[in-house]
Amino acid sequence: MVKNNLDTISSxxxxxGLNGIINDPELNQRTFTTSGCPYIEYSPWMIAYHTEYLNSNTNVAENFTISVLNGHQPCALINITLVKLDSGEFSLLSNASGILPPYLFDSLSRKQKRKIAQKCFDFYLGIAKFFNIRELQFQTTFVSGESxxxxxxxxxxxKPQFSQELYCDLSLSTEQYRQAIRDKYKKHIKxxxxxxxxxxxxQVTVEKFSEIQNLHLEVVGFxxxxxxxxxxxxxxxxxxQAFAVTAYDGDKLVGAAIFSYTSKVAVYSMGVYDRTLFDDPVxxxxxxxxxEHMxxxxLKEYHLGSRCHQSEWMMPSDKETQIGYFKExxxxxxxxxxSFNIQPEIDQ
Structure with a gap:
């Protein structure tokens, strides 16, 4: 882990001008739960997952989850991760991606939200200046009335850069939803x-879960x-906090996916499918x-992920574009x- 940075972040x-408590697991879980936050990115277990993921991939990462207080009561959640790269330089992320906005409680007035948001932005710039971070990437999915x-x-x-995120309205009946999906998928599902x-x-035992791990290793190769x-x-x-869906051909596992969820929204966490059945509808x-289980x-909504058009600014790979087409x-x-890429003023 990155050493001795908690005091710096606190200062x-x-x-x-922010009053907050950093990395208090019980408080963070309580704040996330009582706020009604629908976004899995602020969930304590998901934050821990991404921090470990970063640390297991040669980076050195330390997360700071902050319950911001209004008086003595939590009013916002901040999720930032300081990453030390192999080069010795630092980067600032939320989980393993761009910096997320603070999640602001609905109980705050519009004026209070704007004031806290501005302080959080200035706080991020202050971190960049202290750790000599030359570029910050902010990202948020635009939600009308919130963003x-x-x-x-x-x-x-x-300057904003736009990309497309895909969602499924879970309030639709099964019949209504069948009418909404791509026509050829109806035959594939049947x-x-x-x-x-x-x-x-x-509920999954170690033995059953190892089948998913082993299939993933077999398919990916590492x-x-x-x-x-x-x-x-x-x-x-x-x-x-999540569930899996598995597909078996007799006793052989041929496909599996894990879906994480909050009280309102589900997300696609990972999936793996037998490559010999690529043309089959697993x-x-x-x-x-x-x-259907969501x-x-x-739950209210399922976030499938990014569409990844070939023409989008982040220049997705062919594989990412194909996955996006499937999800679409x-x-x-x-x-x-x-997304906004911002070069803060730092000491040279």
Missing amino acids: LLKLH EGWFSILQNVG SGLKLWDVQIVE ATRSDITWQQLRNAINLK SHVVHFTAI KYLG GFMTHSRFKV
Whole structure:
């Protein structure tokens, strides 16, 4: 881990007029739960997962999850991760991606939200100056009625870049949803349900979970996650913070995916499918079964991920574009993800 930076972050927090408690696990979990925050990116277990993921991939990462206080009561959540690269330089992220806005409680007035958001932005710039970080990438999925204040702050200092995020409305009935998805997927789902034994997994033993790990290793050819991150995913399933969908051909596992969720929103965490069955509808039936289970859980929305058009500014790979096309067939609506690359003023 990055050593001796907690005091520095605490000092910078106070310097920028924010009263907050850093890395208190019980408080952070309570703040996340009571706030009704629908976004998995602020969930304590997901933050821990991404921090471990970064640390297992040669980076040195330290997360700072901050419960911001208004008086004595939490009013916002900050999720930032300081990463020391192999070059010795630092980077600032949220989880393993761009910096997220602070999650602001609905109980705050519009004026209070804007004031806290501005202080958080200045706090991030203060971190960049202290650690000589030459570029900050901010990102947020634009939600009408929620994102305008943060977007306005960023727009004053940078130029927005847009990409497409895909979602599924879980309030639709099964019949309504079948009408919304890509036409050829309907046939794939129907045949997939006949071909494979598809199961929803909400409690999983070490032995059963190892089947998913082994299939992932077989398909990818090398380990992409540490044993600790795999354990975190298994724990999330058993704690009802995630669930898996598996597809078997007899006794052989041919596909599996893990979906994480909050009280309102589910996200696609990982998936793996037997490559010899690439042209068969394994992944189609896994996703459809997962979406039906999300409805059963009473969730409101499923975030499938990025569309990754070839023309988008981040220049996705062919594989990312193909995955995005696959996911697009299950979406009912989309939103813009807005990214800002900002070069803060730092000491040379």
